[in-house]
Amino acid sequence: MTVLDVRALGRATLARQLLLDRADLSPLDAVAHLCGLQAQEPQEPFVGLWSRVRDFAPGDLSDLLVERRVVRTHLMRRTVHLVAADDVLAWRARHDPMLRQRVLGVYRRDLDGVDLDELAAAGRAVLSDDEPRSMAELARAVADRWPTTAPRALGEMLVAALVPMAQLPPRGLWRTKGGVRNLPLSTWLGREIDPLPADGADPVGQALLRRYLAAFGPAATADLRAWSGLAGLPAAVAAARDELVSFRDERGRELLDLPDAPRPDPDTPAPVRFLPAFDNAILGFDDRSRIIDDAHRGLSVAGERVVLVDGRVAATWTVEDDTVVAKPLRRFSRAERADVLAEGRALAAFLRAGRARVDAA
Template sequence: MTVLDTRALNRATLARQLLLDRADMPVLDAVAHLGGLQAQEPQEPFIGLWSRVRAFDPTVLSGLLTGRQVVRTHLMRRTVHLLTSEDVLAWRARHDAMLRQRVLGVYRRELDGVDLDELAAVGRAVMADGEPRSMSELARAAEDRWPEPGKRALGEMLVAALIPMVQTPPRGLWRTKGGVRNVPLSSWLGREIDPPAQNGTDPVGEALVRRYLAAFGPAATADLRAWSGLAGLPAAVAAIREELVSFRDERGRELLDLPDAPRPDPDTPAPIRFLPAFDNAILGYHDRGRIIDDAHRNLSIAGARVVLVDGRVSATWTVEADTVVVAPLRRFSRAERAAVAEQGEELALFLSDNDNSNVRFAA
């Protein structure tokens, strides 16, 4: 079985994540290809798409949100993602059990004795008028029936697990601030989510495997689990295994992939890329060594914005006024420093539209 070293996996990841070459594709298609973008920080998806889509216009993404073609919702790993409406409708039921278990993992003691089906019914009754509500408002409606758990536990269970919700605009629009207001997915999109599969089949799981490998492969089943948060996908993998090709990494793990997916030459040059906080190019794997050194792994968990140099996390970046500030994690060559500065100036201009925007390196 062919062994793919770290550099080969890095170049494959960059190609799948649209980070090796910016893509000439519509924004909606980019969101779909990526299987969504992690989006608990509302402005970060704009940065992620700016780094991936050629001539990206942020107002297009805002228009997709207001036009209800993309939505912000809790899904993979119980985190807020920006996904196409079609994907959310197709995938949400497959994530139901995971979402419940993850909220219970945090609030099991507080929610002990709460009938979750009854809690869901209370929440749906409150939301029946279709008006967006905050998590606190929803929890307050259930607090008379269950005064002990507290608003946070009740609200998290309702919003993140029991009722498929979307976070409505202006939350998530370009350069717009807005609190989290929730509305049922069905009322926002005009139809219910797709029902769970019957007869022991898992077509949604199989589709998720294919979509994950298209955007993240080659990858191990542990990587797929880390991205999705779902524990039951090995059966889906087994069902489509004959469609897939296998490799090994340098640790001996089996890696699965789509046969015709891009696996560039490891010596392919990789451009400078600025990534937003919690970017799935890093978080979408159990073994993140293909893109970030173990010594810096905590940066992705902490939500640091990072810079890829030669395809690897080599710096962090922040914004001060109209200046992008880059803090290298290693010594840069003169050529690397110049390339980072050039791309940082373009990012600063994108973020502020100020001709005086610039970039500087932290001491």
């Protein structure tokens, strides 16, 4: 079986993540291809798409949110993602058990004795007037029924798990601040969530597998679990296995992939790219060594924005005093420094930050 080394996997990841060449895609098609963008920090997806889509205009993404073609919602790993409306309606029911378990993992003691189906019904009754509510408002509205339960636990369980929600604009619009106001997805989108088949088949799991490999592969099943948060995909993998090809990584793990998906030559030049906080190009794997050194793995969960140089995390970046500042994690060559500065200036122009600089390592 062919072994793909870290560099080969890195180049494949960059190609799938639209980071090897900016893509001539609409923002909607890019969001769909990427299986959503992690978005708990509302402005970060704009940088994520700017780094991936040629001639990206931030107003186009804002328009998608207002037009209800893209929504902010809890989905993969119980984190907030920007997801195409068609995808969230197709995928949400498959995520429901995972979302419940993840919230219970935090609030199990608080929610002891709370009938979750009863809580869901109470939340839906409050929301039946189609009035958007914050999590705190929703928790207060049902608190009389569970007066000894921490309101935060009630609100988190309702908003992140029991009632599929959309976070409404202006939350997530370009250069706009707004608190989280929630409505049921079916109310906001005017369509019901797709039910799971009654026969126990898992077509959604198979679709998620194929979509994940198209955007992240080649990848191990552990990577698929780390991205989605779903543990119950072995049946989907087994059902699709005859359609897939297999490789090994240097650790000996089996990697699955789509037969015709791009796997560029490992020596393909990789441009400098500035990634936003919590970008799924890093978080979408269990083994992230294809793109970030183990010594820096903590950056990927700490909300640090990172810079890719030659396809790997080589710096962090911030905006300070109207300047995009890159702080290297290793010594840059003169050519690398020049490339980081050039891309930083382009990012500064996009953000209207004015200038860019590279601080010495």
